[in-house]
Amino acid sequence: MQAIECLDSHTGGEPTRVVLSGFPDFSGVALPEVVNRLRLHHDRYRKATVCEPRGNDVLVGALLLAPRDAGSIASVVFFNNVGYLGMCGHGTIGLVATLAHLGRIAPGCFAIDTPVGTVQVQLRADGSVSIDNVASYRHRADVELEVAGLGRVVGDIAWGGNWFFLCHAPATAVRVEDAAELTRWALLIRQALVAQGVTGRDGAPIDHIELTGPAHRAAHHGRNFVLCPGGAYDRSPCGTGTSAKLACLAADGSLAPGQVWLQESVLGSVFQGSYRIVDAQLIPTITGQAFVSGKTTLLLDPADPFCWGLD
Numbered sequence: 228m229q230a231i232e233c234l235d236s237h238t239g240g241e242p243t244r245v246v247l248s249g250f251p252d253f254s255g256v257a258l259p260e261v262v263n264r265l266r267l268h269h270d271r272y273r274k275a276t277v278c279e280p281r282g283n284d285v286l287v288g289a290l291l292l293a294p295r296d297a298g299s300i301a302s303v304v305f306f307n308n309v310g311y312l313g314m315c316g317h318g319t320i321g322l323v324a325t326l327a328h329l330g331r332i333a334p335g336c337f338a339i340d341t342p343v344g345t346v347q348v349q350l351r352a353d354g355s356v357s358i359d360n361v362a363s364y365r366h367r368a369d370v371e372l373e374v375a376g377l378g379r380v381v382g383d384i385a386w387g388g389n390w391f392f393l394c395h396a397p398a399t400a401v402r403v404e405d406a407a408e409l410t411r412w413a414l415l416i417r418q419a420l421v422a423q424g425v426t427g428r429d430g431a432p433i434d435h436i437e438l439t440g441p442a443h444r445a446a447h448h449g450r451n452f453v454l455c456p457g458g459a460y461d462r463s464p465c466g467t468g469t470s471a472k473l474a475c476l477a478a479d480g481s482l483a484p485g486q487v488w489l490q491e492s493v494l495g496s497v498f499q500g501s502y503r504i505v506d507a508q509l510i511p512t513i514t515g516q517a518f519v520s521g522k523t524t525l526l527l528d529p530a531d532p533f534c535w536g537l538d
């Protein structure tokens with residue numbers, strides 16, 4: 228039987244399954260081409276790892292590979308129940324905690340290659356991890372959408388390593404008790420984006436919807452509900468979504484370089500965000516903590532009719 232060796236963790240409640248071995252060999256292949264080959268020829272490995280019956284819609288997979296850049300310690304390709312992600316903030320924090328758990332790194336600063344660029348990470352002795360994410364920006368402000376069942380919705384389109392549409396949650400509070408209703412709203416907004424041909428740069432689909440609201444704790448600055456491409460919501464404050472939010476705040480002149488933004492997830496877990504400007508680009512720094520929660524060997528029995536996962 229084939230086996231896939233994984234280590235599971237969660238970051239603010241959002242799970243990451245790091246794949247240590249068992250996928251096809253991609254030695255020396257550039258990361259965008261790895262994604263291409265996975266998508267075209269080996270997609271069943273993604274499904275076997277994160278889809279039912281071994282996984283679930285919330286799980287994000289992280290294929291750990293050798294570094295591509297000379298100065299990096301690792302490469303990673305993130306994937307979920309429906310496809311592949313450019314970057315993943317909570318997943319990178321999970322990957323760093325996993326590498327520490329394996330004894331492959333000690334507290335310090337490292338670079339990790341992703342399909343959308345190299346990110347710098349810092350692991351501290353207390354287990355917290357900071358990521359200097361890829362350059363983030365607001366693409367369009369105050370985009371008006373006509374959303375069936377919701378009416379007129381106005382929001383921003385921003386890049387934080389994935390594409391986001393950010394708008395106020397159509398309710399006063401973002402509460403996990405309302406997750407089903409928030410999911411319904413976010414799906415309607417995503418359908419309206421597609422129907423009205425609203426995209427990110429170069430026609431890129433906007434596959435993450437970020438509904439924002441006031442923080443529940445006085446010391447924090449905002450709360451979000453992020454709908455991921457496969458229909459599950461992010462249990463963490465979403466690293467790439469927080470990066471997109473920082474880019475919008477900066478563009479509005481509401482957050483200065485170095486100023487701290489404490490972002491709550493719909494569960495109440497928190498990421499610390501701030502940004503700096505490097506060569507006229509906004510580089511977000513996202514800080515959070517992950518906990519390793521499981522060691523899993525997935526077994527692929529060719530006699531199992533659901534060996535390669537459910538779609």
Ligand code: PYC
Nearest residue numbers: 315316317465466467
């Ligand atoms: O933390 O960037 C993130 C993320 C993206 C999708 C789920 N989590």
